[in-house]
Amino acid sequence: MLGQYRRGPGGRNWRTSAPKKVxxxxxxxxxxxxxxxxxxxDGESTSFSQTATITDSRLVASYNWVDGNTVEPTILVPGKPxxxxxLTEAMNLAQDSGEYFRDKNAARYPKHPMEPAVLALLATDPAVRTKLDVIGCGSTIGxxxxxxxxxxxxFRMLVELVQDTVFFIRRENSPTELLHDVYGYGHTFPEVYTSWEPDVKGSASHQRLVRYSFGGLQLIVRFEGDGYLAKSPSSSEASQDASVDDLISGLPVAANISEKVSSGTKLKVQRAGEVVDQDFIFDLKTRSVNKKNDQDTLGEExxxxxxxxxxxxxxxxxTRGVFHDIEVSDVHQDVEEWEKTHNQQLSKLAALIHRIIVEVRGRPDGKLELCNDGSGELEFREQRSEAGDALSVETKALWVKDVDSDEPDIVWAADDDYTACTESCGYCGQCTY
Known part of the structure; x- marks a missing residue:
């Protein structure tokens, strides 16, 4: 049984009760x-010292998971963060409570957690799969x-060769594995300080896929976007004229939103949202003001x-749940400098990814599992049959077919007109007009 939600400021979900931890x-x-x-x-990494940098990075697809009273698991493409x-006036926030999925994609589509990303890619630009070496996520590459x-x-991850592309898929003990010891304000703060806009109301999360070159390889990495800045990233310019009263008055009054767990049924793909440039995407962290001078949070991230x-x-x-000190920063130069100063480690990362690719290409079934128990050794193991496949039979057929084929890759579901929804229906997109 899943926990219950009530609507919080900004139209986000606040969990008010939680299931017993299992x-x-x-x-x-x-x-x-x-x-x-x-x-x-050490030896092979030296050959990657010149290419252990990210180049030609670009957004190739994005999607939102739809929450609410949907029978089928549904994504919106391109969605929107x-x-x-x-808020113009800080308010005292409740601490995080309840339980949250460790892997949102696996919880919503447990049989093939990377399939939504693949369908979003095929729906956006089918040719993007050509000359592609690796598809992973922020967790697996991280x-x-x-x-x-x-x-x-x-950690554990599944590795599978699908045609010419190697898939890295994170593996928890269960698709519905929960985060343990959740505390602080990492969930309640974004629930109040960010908002889903009308064309994607009812969304549960925003997933993005960037493609780039690294170590002589072409990678696509999926990650969750915390949100986007409507203006340039400075505290003064990013501030919006939103008050607590404004946010509360704009909330849906009959929403019934909860974290749905998919039983593995086919995914529904709908057109909705708007592409948001990667330059406006932000990562978000909350900390106690007591840690401001003795913790390098940005450096850790x-x-x-x-x-x-x-x-x-x-x-x-x-300060005890009241956020008076909020820093909004453009950190692309910090990211570039981190890359320069960690070339030796990144060269080893490139060497490791190349080695994984060689190993999985040499397997009769094109599959491996990577396991690290924290002892300093990375184990390459056979993948047991119950681990399943990276993609369903239908989606794999779309992935491996000729990109020049005239057959459509994606059959879009009928569009739900989110802009025509009203507060009374909770912007769920399921109304009959």
């Missing part, structure tokens, strides 16, 4: 094939980066922002 066991491991340590990459709409940096956080190529950072400091 610990899930780890999936069984496949046969160990080999294991490596970071030092094993929530807009930064800070875990490999942490490994080569000696930051041994345990730069590796992750480098992976996703996010150029803006919002750091909000609170």
């Amino acid at each position: 610990e899930t066991p780890s999936p069984p491991y496949g046969t160990l094939l080999k294991s490596i340590e970071v030092k094993d990459l 929530p807009r930064w709409t800070p 875990n490999l980066l942490r490994f080569v940096r000696g930051k041994d956080k345990p 730069l590796p992750r922002m480098w992976v996703s190529q996010i150029p803006n950072f919002i750091l909000a400091y609170h």
Whole structure:
């Protein structure tokens, strides 16, 4: 049973009760094939020192997960991230409570968590799959980066070759694995200080896919966009004329929104939203004001922002839940400088990705599982059959077909007119007019 929600300022979801925490066991491991340590990459990494930089980065697709009373799991393409709409007068926020999914994509589409990203790509630009080496997400690429940096956080990921492209898919103990020990204001703050606009009302999250060159490879990385700046990233210019009363008066009054877990049914793809340039996307973090002088929060987040190529950072400091100190910064130069100063580690990352590609191409089934228990070794294991496939049979057929084919890649679902919805229906897009 999922927790219940009430509507909070900004039209976001506030959880008011939570289900009992259920610990899930780890999936069984496949046969160990080999294991490596970071030092094993020293020799081959030197050949990537000149190419261990991100170049030609560009947004190639985006989508929103739709929340609400939908029977089918639904995405909006291109969707739109929530807009930064800070309050003119700070209010005391409730601390985070309840439970939240560790992997939103897996929770909503557990059988094939990367399939929504693939369908968004095919719906946006089918030719983007040509000469593509890797599709992953901020989590999988970030875990490999942490490994080569000696930051041994345990992880597991599935690796699968689909035609010429290698898929990296994060693996939790369960698709509905929950974040543990959630506290602070990392959820309630964006619920109040960002807003879904009318054309994407009822959205639950915004996912973005950037393509770039790295280490002589072409990668597409999916990540969640926290929001976008409607103006240039400075605290004064980004401030909007939004008050608590304004936000509350604009809320849907009959919304019934909850985190739906898909049973694995086919995904519904709808046209809705608007493409937002990557230059306006921000990452958001909240911290106690007591940590302002003794914690380098931006420095800690730069590796992750480098992976996703996010150029803006919002750091909000609170005093017992009241946010008077909010910094909105353009950090693209910080990201570039971090890349320059970590060339040796990034060269090892390039070497590691190349090695994974070679290993999975050599497997009869084109599959592997990578496991790191935090001991400093990365294990290459056989992928057990119950792990499933990266893509459904239908979507795999679309992915591998000739890009010059005249057959359409995506059959769009009938568009729901979100702009015609009203407050009384909760902007769910499901009304009959």
